[in-house]
Amino acid sequence: GAGVSQSPRYKVAKRGQDVALRCDPISGHVSLFWYQQALGQGPEFLTYFQNEAQLDKSGLPSDRFFAERPEGSVSTLKIQRTQQEDSAVYLCASSLAWGGDTQYFGPGTRLTVL
Amino acid sequence: AQTVTQSQPEMSVQEAETVTLSCTYDTSESDYYLFWYKQPPSRQMILVIRQEAYKQQNATENRFSVNFQKAAKSFSLKISDSQLGDAAMYFCAYRSAYGGSQGNLIFGKGTKLSVKP
Numbered sequence: 001g002a003g004v005s006q007s008p009r010y011k012v013a014k015r016g017q018d019v020a021l022r023c024d025p026i027s028g029h030v031s032l033f034w035y036q037q038a039l040g041q042g043p044e045f046l047t048y049f050q051n052e053a054q055l056d057k058s059g060l061p062s063d064r065f066f067a068e069r070p071e072g073s074v075s076t077l078k079i080q081r082t083q084q085e086d087s088a089v090y091l092c093a094s095s096l097a098w099g100g101d102t103q104y105f106g107p108g109t110r111l112t113v114l
Numbered sequence: 115a116q117t118v119t120q121s122q123p124e125m126s127v128q129e130a131e132t133v134t135l136s137c138t139y140d141t142s143e144s145d146y147y148l149f150w151y152k153q154p155p156s157r158q159m160i161l162v163i164r165q166e167a168y169k170q171q172n173a174t175e176n177r178f179s180v181n182f183q184k185a186a187k188s189f190s191l192k193i194s195d196s197q198l199g200d201a202a203m204y205f206c207a208y209r210s211a212y213g214g215s216q217g218n219l220i221f222g223k224g225t226k227l228s229v230k231p
Binding site for chain 2: 031033035040041042043044045048056059089091093095101102103104105106107108110
């Protein structure tokens with residue numbers, strides 16, 4: 001595709017519900033990152049994939065957060081038993097390789113937990 | 115751990131004028147990359163400019179240029195001939211160049227730039 005796409009763009013969940021956020025990286029991009037952006041803050045790193053391998057999940061805030069990229073392309077970030085503090089914009093970024101490659105961001109998914 | 119600080123929560127500039135956004139960072143590494151990203155209200159983060167730490171020459175990209183002072187750990191962004199479309203949140207970001215890191219970006223808190231017609 002022309003750029004990184006994410007769906008849904010907006011998600012409202014009741015506290016305790018499970019949600020799944022999808023990221024479609026640029027075709028051929030090896031590296032994929034998930035970031036969480038709270039209101040008025042800069043994005044913070046959640047997890048990193050190189051192809052299908054999740055090489056770093058140190059930024060995931062709790063074991064309710066789970067990410068996968070089974071075929072090395074599309075990735076899904078799943079949040080179980082959502083809490084109000086999970087409300088944020090979730091950004092996905094991809095880059096061609098590791099190195100110093102530029103990361104290209106998707107439009108994000110705004111999650112609101114009521 | 116590396117940190118990025120943007121000390122100006124908000125800035126304002128008159129259309130066609132020049133504005134400089136500040137960024138400082140803290141790191142013990144000698145090789146890294148620095149970026150400025152723009153995030154308009156639609157939320158899509160767009161790369162404005164990047165700088166490799168090993169390069170002494172300051173990066174430029176059309177109306178955007180940086181003043182990279184490695185010893186001072188400073189990385190400011192200058193926007194010349196400001197346009198209404200430049201209004202956005204601007205984030206400074208750091209990325210390690212070392213093989214042991216995963217290459218994730220470390221962001222500052224951002225500077226909201228307003229452009230007055």
